[in-house]
Amino acid sequence: MVEVEHASDANLVVAVGRWHQQALAEIYRRHGGAVHALARRILRSDPPAEEITQEVFLDLWKNPEKFDAQRGTLRSFLLARTHGKSVDFVRSEVSRRKREERTSRETATAGYDIDHEVWDMAVAGQVQEALVALPDELRHPIELAYFGGHTYKEVAVMLEQPEGTVKSRIRSGLVKLRANLTERGVEPAGGER
């Protein structure tokens, strides 16, 4: 039997399906840091980020079949779940008021300095390069939507642009970013059939 530390992510998920806790522990060891970091970045607070991190891994434990290896990597799956949960949280009524207040303050004092947050990330150099290579009009909507947890309609208001323009720029920005990453030798997985 292959030991968990040498098993592929997909095989670990299969093992999780057989209720092997060691497999889930190994998945957590590989991806827990990224999951927690993303939740913390979006939520800007430790307690809810920790709660969401736990939820994401417990969800995988309970419903491993939701991961489809043909659709992408386990990490992107976990991060997408993390992002969705984090965004749900920040959009909840409880947190909305505080967040709007904080956003308003940040926007006023620092022009909503998402750039700074992105640069704070210890992401690979190629990813940083690919991101910064994007024109501002494509990069800003992505940052505000992804790291800020805003809807594209909210982003449109923030950037004072038409909703349709923002919607299109998010999409074309992601496509361009993928191409930039590929040029730099980073091959995002996902979706090929």
Place this chain on the structure above:
Amino acid sequence: MSAPIPERSHAEIQELLGAYALDAVDKETAALVEQHLAGCVRCSVEVSQHHEVAGLLANSGGASPASLWDGIASQLDSSTPPSWEGLAERLETGGDRVVDPTDAVVVPITARTRRGRWARRAGAVVGAAAAVLALVLGLQVHHLNNQVTALQSHPSLSAAEQAALREPSTMVVPLRATAGAAPSPTRAVTVVLTRSGTGFVEAGGLSALPRDRTYQLWGVIGGQTISLGLLGPSPGVVPFSVAGDVAVNAFAITAEHGGGVVHSSNQPVVSGQVTA
């Protein structure tokens, strides 16, 4: 009551895919996109690609906080799939039984033969001859990855039945229809398990499923329900294997979507308890 949501064209949905992948749409729009994705491979692929790119942006590469794992691990023991929760217990304790234990007593093959019951079953019940055993022993059926369907048509399988039937230790476990389960089987389904861990399920009695669905065989082992293999939509004789030192307490078969599942939320179509 909210106003009905207008349908959107493929092109309109496509324009939303980036925002959708970043969770930057409201719930109603997300539902519309998901409805479209269910029937559009091209758009599904694009969303997956956007998720991968977003994942790279998010990837901080930091160490996983050890303290959080303790919190996760402490909640794992009680986390079992709801539909299967208690199945093993019910089968083992007799309370709220899924099957009647008298319907699923393991009887040595030789005893069945003496009673003449085997003669009626011989054409259908499965077994394993040395040649096929060698083939099947190499097949550790790992639920979603197995290729058991291909083995169903193995030319030696029919002859192989007889060899296993001659092994006194071979067990036969009849699987009976679960009350209210659908689709109901047309006749008995039987699991044969040799001491070595090689087994076959004679599933010809299961009603045929649509081509995009499959039957899936499960074993209750040590209180856990584990997938033993996909049987296909219209199974006949299907081999499987378990580790020789593993005691299977019960078997069950569910109907699932074509790729099978890791945990089933469906009621078993048939099930049977192994009684020593």
